[in-house]
Amino acid sequence: MTAPTPWQLPPPRIPLVDRDAQRDDLDARLSLAGATGRPTRYLVTGVPGVGKTAFAVDWLNRLGARFPDGQLYADLRGGDSRRPDGTREVLAGWVGALGAPSVPEHIDHLVGLYRSLTRGRRMVVLLDNAGTEDQVRPLLPAGDSLTVITARRRLPGLALDGYHGIELAPLDPEHDGLALFAAVLGAGRVEAEPDHALRIVCGCGGLPLAVCLTAAEYASRPHRPLRDRPHHVEGIDTITDTIDDIVAALPDDAKTLFARLGLHPGTTFTPSALAALAGVRRADVDPPIRTLLDRQLLAPGPASSGGETFVLPEVARHPAAAASRALPQEEQDDARRGLYLGYYVATASVAAQLLEPEREFALNDPFPSATTEYLDDVAAAREWFDGEHAALTTIILVGCDDGCPEAVHLLVDRQWSYWLQVRSGDHVVTAHRAGLRAARLCGDHDAVGRMLTSLALVLPAPESTEALDLLTEAENLFRAGGKDLFAARTLHYRAVVLTKAHRPDEAAAAHGEAIPECVRLGEPRVAGLGLERLARWAHRKGDHGTPAVLAAALAAAAHSLLTTARDPMNTALAALTWAEVELACGRRDNSKKLVSAAERTLRRHYPRQVPGACDRLARWADAIGDPARATAYRVEAAALRAQAHDGASGGTA
Missing domain, CATH: 3.40.50.300 (P-loop containing nucleotide triphosphate hydrolases)
Structure with missing residues (x-):
C-alpha cells in the first residue's frame, strides 16, 4: 500500500x-x-x-x-x-x-x-x-x-x-497593528473607541500574537469597554516566559549586560555606552553585544555617523527593567556611576572641548577609567549632543535620586556651549535648577558658583531680579574662596542680565567695572565680550552726542581681545558690531570686509546665530542703500526661525 x-x-x-x-x-x-x-x-x-x-x-x-x-x-x-x-x-x-x-x-x-x-x-x-x-x-x-x-x-x-x-519587525501600532486588532475584534468597537484601541495596541508592542490574544479577550466580553484594560490576558504570559527562558540561558557576560540595560536612561545605545554600563573595556563588550543581537534581545539602532547604535526591542524592555530591579543595590549604583560619569560626562567633556576650545575641561575627571566616543570635529560634537539629548536630560532630572549628583551638575556645565549654539528652551532653565541642586548636594563650592552664574544667564528677562540675586550669591561665594577671576566674571554676567532686562545704562556701568578686573586677571575673552557690549551701547548713544569713534575703538578692542582668546563665534559677532560702527564713521569699505568675514564664519560654524545675525545684516544693508539685500536677509531670518520652531537649529545672536 x-x-x-x-x-x-x-x-x-x-x-x-x-x-x-x-x-x-x-x-x-x-x-x-x-x-x-x-x-x-x-x-x-x-x-x-x-x-x-x-x-x-x-x-x-x-x-x-x-x-x-x-x-x-x-x-x-x-x-x-x-x-x-x-x-x-x-x-x-x-x-x-x-x-x-x-x-x-x-x-x-x-x-x-x-x-x-x-x-x-x-x-x-x-x-x-x-x-x-x-x-x-x-x-x-x-x-x-x-x-x-x-x-x-x-x-x-x-x-x-x-x-x-x-x-520580521513588530507592526506599526497606529496603522497595521490597529488594523489587526480590528480584524479580530471587529471594526465597530475599534471605531467607537479609537484612542483606547490604539493605547491597547501600543501596549502590545506591535506584536501580532499579543494583539490577537488581547483582541480575543475583548471579543469574549462584547460589552466590555476598551477603556477597561484587562490585568491579565491568557497566552500573553507565554511571550514573557519565553523571554525569561532566553535570558536565563544567556552566558554570564550577556546576562549582566542585559540586566544593566534597564538602568540606561535612553533608548539608543552605542558600544561605548554599553561598555561603561557593563563595567568593561570597549573591546570586551562586543561578545555580549553579539550574543544579545543573536537572541533578539538587542536590535540594530538608527544610523549614525559616529558608528553603530543599538535599541532594546519593545518585547525586551519590561524583562530588562525587571532584571535591573533584581540586581543588588550596590551593583545598580556602580553601573549607573560608570555610565553617567564614565561615559556621559566623559564624552560630554570631549564634545564641549570641541565646541568651546578656549576653555579647558578635565576630560578624565572625575572618572579616570572613562569610555568615550571618538569625536573629531564640531559637527560630530553637536551630533552626539543631539542624539543623546533625551538620555542627558533624563540623567540631569533623576541623577540626584540615583545617587550621582556629581554627574548632574557636570552634564549641565558641559552642555553650556551646545545650548548656546544649537538648542534652547525652557528645559535649559529646568536643567540648570537641577544642576544647582546637585552642586549644593555635592558641597562643591566651585560647582555651586558655576551653576549660580549659568542659571542666572538662562533665566528669562522677567526673572532678572532672581538672576541678579543669584549672581550676587555667586560673587560672594567666589570671593570667599579666593576666586577673584570667577568673581570678576560675575560682574560681566550682571551686565548681561541688566542688558536683557532693558537697563542699558546700568549694564554699561557694570561692564565698566568688570572689564579692567578681567584684563588685570588675564581674562581677555570676558573682557572682549564686555567691550563688544559697551561698543553697542556707545553706538546707540551716538544719537545723543557720544562720538562714533569711541564706539569704533571699543569694537576694535573687543574684536582684538576675542581673537586673542580664540573665540571665533564671538569674534564674528564683534565684527558685526564693528562693521555697524565703521559704517557710521564713514569707513564703508572696511565695514564690508568685516561683514563678509563675520557672515562666512557664522554660516559655516554657528547656525544658531545666523537668524539674529541676519536681522543685524538687514539693518546694515538698509544703511548702505541695498534694499534687495536687506529683504533677502529678513526673509532668511524668518525662514530659519520657522525651522527652529519645528525643532531645527535657529535662534538669535
Whole structure:
C-alpha cells in the first residue's frame, strides 16, 4: 500500500498584515533559485510573538501547487534539550510519513534514509522555532524541496548552508497593528473607541500574537469597554516566559549586560555606552553585544555617523527593567556611576572641548577609567549632543535620586556651549535648577558658583531680579574662596542680565567695572565680550552726542581681545558690531570686509546665530542703500526661525 502524501503544515492561526514586502521578497528569491538551480532555503527570524510561524505557514500554503509531493513540519522548541522533540524523533516521524517500513536505530543511518526518501521529490519542509544551526542541519531534505526555518535567534552560521534570512519587525501600532486588532475584534468597537484601541495596541508592542490574544479577550466580553484594560490576558504570559527562558540561558557576560540595560536612561545605545554600563573595556563588550543581537534581545539602532547604535526591542524592555530591579543595590549604583560619569560626562567633556576650545575641561575627571566616543570635529560634537539629548536630560532630572549628583551638575556645565549654539528652551532653565541642586548636594563650592552664574544667564528677562540675586550669591561665594577671576566674571554676567532686562545704562556701568578686573586677571575673552557690549551701547548713544569713534575703538578692542582668546563665534559677532560702527564713521569699505568675514564664519560654524545675525545684516544693508539685500536677509531670518520652531537649529545672536 502506498503511503499517503504527508501534509503536515499547521492551519493558519492569525490574520496577516504588513507582510507583503517580505512575501514578495521570498517569491522573487524562490523564482531566482528555480532558474539558477540553487537550494531553496530561507530563515525567518524575529522576537517572540512577532508572527514568524504565521507568516511562514501563510506563504508556504500559497505554494502547494509548486511543491506537490507533500509538506513536513516540526516544532523544534527552540533547541530546548529538556523537551522530547529531538532530532531523532522528528526524523523517525518523517521517514514513517514518507513510507519507510522501518526506522534505523543509528542517527546517521536515519539521516541517510531521510535524504534518500526526499531526493527526487518537490516538498515543503518547515522547521519551526529552531534553536541552533546544528539542530537544523540533519533535517535538511535532499533534492528540489523548499526548506523554511523560523527562529528567535539569527543563526548566522546557516548562511554557509545557503539560507537567505528575513527578519520580521513588530507592526506599526497606529496603522497595521490597529488594523489587526480590528480584524479580530471587529471594526465597530475599534471605531467607537479609537484612542483606547490604539493605547491597547501600543501596549502590545506591535506584536501580532499579543494583539490577537488581547483582541480575543475583548471579543469574549462584547460589552466590555476598551477603556477597561484587562490585568491579565491568557497566552500573553507565554511571550514573557519565553523571554525569561532566553535570558536565563544567556552566558554570564550577556546576562549582566542585559540586566544593566534597564538602568540606561535612553533608548539608543552605542558600544561605548554599553561598555561603561557593563563595567568593561570597549573591546570586551562586543561578545555580549553579539550574543544579545543573536537572541533578539538587542536590535540594530538608527544610523549614525559616529558608528553603530543599538535599541532594546519593545518585547525586551519590561524583562530588562525587571532584571535591573533584581540586581543588588550596590551593583545598580556602580553601573549607573560608570555610565553617567564614565561615559556621559566623559564624552560630554570631549564634545564641549570641541565646541568651546578656549576653555579647558578635565576630560578624565572625575572618572579616570572613562569610555568615550571618538569625536573629531564640531559637527560630530553637536551630533552626539543631539542624539543623546533625551538620555542627558533624563540623567540631569533623576541623577540626584540615583545617587550621582556629581554627574548632574557636570552634564549641565558641559552642555553650556551646545545650548548656546544649537538648542534652547525652557528645559535649559529646568536643567540648570537641577544642576544647582546637585552642586549644593555635592558641597562643591566651585560647582555651586558655576551653576549660580549659568542659571542666572538662562533665566528669562522677567526673572532678572532672581538672576541678579543669584549672581550676587555667586560673587560672594567666589570671593570667599579666593576666586577673584570667577568673581570678576560675575560682574560681566550682571551686565548681561541688566542688558536683557532693558537697563542699558546700568549694564554699561557694570561692564565698566568688570572689564579692567578681567584684563588685570588675564581674562581677555570676558573682557572682549564686555567691550563688544559697551561698543553697542556707545553706538546707540551716538544719537545723543557720544562720538562714533569711541564706539569704533571699543569694537576694535573687543574684536582684538576675542581673537586673542580664540573665540571665533564671538569674534564674528564683534565684527558685526564693528562693521555697524565703521559704517557710521564713514569707513564703508572696511565695514564690508568685516561683514563678509563675520557672515562666512557664522554660516559655516554657528547656525544658531545666523537668524539674529541676519536681522543685524538687514539693518546694515538698509544703511548702505541695498534694499534687495536687506529683504533677502529678513526673509532668511524668518525662514530659519520657522525651522527652529519645528525643532531645527535657529535662534538669535
